[in-house]
Amino acid sequence: MLREALLLIHPTFGVLAAMAALWVLVEVIRFDPAGLWRMKTASLLVAVFLVATWLAGGLWDDTYFDAERDFLEKGSWAFYGNTGMEMKEHLFPIIMLLGLYLPISVFRGNLATDRGNRLVVGVASVLIVLGVLAMEGAGAVLGLSVKIGLMQGGSM
């Protein structure tokens, strides 16, 4: 049960983080000082969801991936699956750090008067959305690689 929970929770948190980052982006494009609290809320959600994604994905990697790798290696998509996993392990910390930076830039920036600060928030939120989508893609390739390994090499 924990296996399935960790497996399903980490991409779900990732998508929620991407949606919250998109929310921040929309707020900063159409900036309204009265709606600053919405941007602050969404930026905090980005940080919380990305850290939760990192921890849940990492725990799944530590606990369950070795067994899945055995199946993955038996399939013709082993190269793509292994590459996807390496990308996720090494690229995700950069996205998570950007998620930690986003609330700092929203809470401590002078967004109402400084366009440069709004640009920082916009750049960070766009890159979080794109980065998380890339990680979701890598996860999909990894999942498909394990499935192909199971079909071609054996069953669980």
Add this chain to the structure above:
Amino acid sequence: MAAGQSGSPIASFGVGYAIAALTIAAVDALEAFIPSFSDWLMDTFSSPWLHLGVLGILIFLVIGFAGIGRQLDSRKVALLVGGSMVVSGLWIFTSTMILALRGGM
């Protein structure tokens, strides 16, 4: 505050982010090309995912709280944050692909 001025934690934490992202990419490249370094990291942290995140968070927080680069113009901070993310991402992608093509994973 006039447009483009900073002098805020946005700048120092932005510099912290850029240095952390580039350091993560550098460590990743070292892991890809020096197997003994990768083995040492695995023995020390007993995990393939934890060390890069912890290292990044430490660098990000230390530089951010130290106030390094605090006077940087906020437009330059945006360029620094975006540029470091893209460069680090491409760097990690390239080193991972080279390692994969060599059959080192």
